[in-house]
Amino acid sequence: MSGPSSSSTGTVPDTGTVTGTDNTRPDTATIWAWLDDVPDPEIPVISVVDLGIVRDVSWTEDERLLVTLTPTYSGCPATAVIALDVETALKQRGVEAVELRTQLAPPWTTDWLNDKGRDRLRAYGIAPPNPQGGVPDACPHCHSTRVSRVSQFGSTPCKAQWRCDSCLEPFDYFKCL
Amino acid sequence: MTASTENALFQCLLRLGDNTLILGHRLGEWCGHAPALEEDIALANTALDLMGQTRHWLTLAGTIEGQGRSEDDLAMLRDVWDFRNVLLVEQPNRDYGHTLMRQYLFDHYHLLMLHGLCDSSDSRLADIAAKSVKEVTYHAERSAELVIALGDGTEESHRRMQDALDRLFPFVGEMFETDAIDETMAQSGIAPLPSSLRPAFDTQLDQVLAEATLSKPTDDFAHQGGRTGSRHSEHLGHLLSSMQWLQRAYPGAQW
Numbered sequence: 001m002s003g004p005s006s007s008s009t010g011t012v013p014d015t016g017t018v019t020g021t022d023n024t025r026p027d028t029a030t031i032w033a034w035l036d037d038v039p040d041p042e043i044p045v046i047s048v049v050d051l052g053i054v055r056d057v058s059w060t061e062d063e064r065l066l067v068t069l070t071p072t073y074s075g076c077p078a079t080a081v082i083a084l085d086v087e088t089a090l091k092q093r094g095v096e097a098v099e100l101r102t103q104l105a106p107p108w109t110t111d112w113l114n115d116k117g118r119d120r121l122r123a124y125g126i127a128p129p130n131p132q133g134g135v136p137d138a139c140p141h142c143h144s145t146r147v148s149r150v151s152q153f154g155s156t157p158c159k160a161q162w163r164c165d166s167c168l169e170p171f172d173y174f175k176c177l
Numbered sequence: 178m179t180a181s182t183e184n185a186l187f188q189c190l191l192r193l194g195d196n197t198l199i200l201g202h203r204l205g206e207w208c209g210h211a212p213a214l215e216e217d218i219a220l221a222n223t224a225l226d227l228m229g230q231t232r233h234w235l236t237l238a239g240t241i242e243g244q245g246r247s248e249d250d251l252a253m254l255r256d257v258w259d260f261r262n263v264l265l266v267e268q269p270n271r272d273y274g275h276t277l278m279r280q281y282l283f284d285h286y287h288l289l290m291l292h293g294l295c296d297s298s299d300s301r302l303a304d305i306a307a308k309s310v311k312e313v314t315y316h317a318e319r320s321a322e323l324v325i326a327l328g329d330g331t332e333e334s335h336r337r338m339q340d341a342l343d344r345l346f347p348f349v350g351e352m353f354e355t356d357a358i359d360e361t362m363a364q365s366g367i368a369p370l371p372s373s374l375r376p377a378f379d380t381q382l383d384q385v386l387a388e389a390t391l392s393k394p395t396d397d398f399a400h401q402g403g404r405t406g407s408r409h410s411e412h413l414g415h416l417l418s419s420m421q422w423l424q425r426a427y428p429g430a431q432w
């Protein structure tokens with residue numbers, strides 16, 4: 001899987017606009033940086049790149065930008081909005097020929113949420129997924145480890161409702177998937 | 178792939194997609210009516226997962242069929258006899274106990290089927306199964322916990338859960354029925370034989386029912402006819418008339 005660090009041989013433009021010709025076509029590292037500005041529609045403090053749903057960015061031989069996305073939950077209503085937001089963001093930067101591809105396998109996992117995203121979730125009041133044991137490691141408000149589950153499902157398909165037994169505040173937990 | 182294998186695969190995909198579609202719709206009927214806010218959200222989210230899975234299955238079914246039918250065409254423009262879901266999932270919600278018991282019985286069959294499909298010789302099915310199995314593991318965990326909590330709960334909740342089990346158990350057998358379509362799928366390594374999943378299902382069912390202090394009915398009579406479409410219950414027609422009315426009244430309407 002390629003990531004933000006894997007740049008191709010294209011040249012980086014000085015500005016955010018491109019004309020679509022070979023010389024000014026932004027390299028994939030630039031595209032990744034642009035996509036990192038596209039917020040998740042449900043949890044706007046993290047980007048679609050933080051969430052790990054942008055699988056790949058590449059230029060095709062006929063100068064189209066191919067962006068591969070993967071859904072989080074099969075029925076997540078944000079999936080269609082994310083696709084539209086990605087396309088809109090790229091077109092605003094001047095990339096006209098964008099092709100979005102959906103890839104199911106390997107299935108998305110919360111392990112792909114990056115450290116920046118995890119920190120931002122915590123600051124926003126959402127406990128990030130905890131692969132060890134599948135329960136939040138601490139209350140995102142007061143950092144107490146005395147927490148209990150209220151409901152296995154929450155305000156979006158990716159979250160569950162928890163409560164802190166120390167500060168008594170409820171909070172969302174980003175479930176492991 | 179031969180034409181007969183292709184046709185069996187189409188039927189197999191309809192069975193998978195119709196199960197999740199019809200159960201997803203049933204769960205959606207609770208939206209705004211569940212006994213507690215958390216339960217309302219849980220059912221709606223489970224329904225959403227099932228609907229998302231439906232889209233994958235029926236889109237692939239349409240591709241295999243090759244007649245240009247989309248997921249929406251298959252979901253919204255077929256009549257009762259063309260549906261291939263098991264009878265269990267079209268059973269009405271009745272009370273919350275029935276809804277949860279139906280969910281538990283289906284979830285555990287569903288989980289076993291998806292685990293088998295993860296090893297499918299057809300990567301398109303394996304990919305969808307690998308995606309779905311993560312969501313369904315969560316569904317199965319939740320429904321088993323609730324069956325235990327309510328079965329081993331108050332006198333009232335115990336009575337309702339036993340009543341639900343007695344009423345729904347005759348719909349369990351059909352999920353493990355094996356016909357020529359299943360044989361073709363199993364021979365091609367595309368899908369596991371439903372009958373091969375039964376022992377694991379029974380072991381798990383016995384454990385959960387014991388913890389829930391519920392008694393499994395001794396009569397193993399099984400209603401059949403959903404997976405073949407030959408004998409759906411009248412409930413499915415009522416469900417479709419609600420689910421499909423917009424496309425029937427305004428053909429081709431889009432958001």
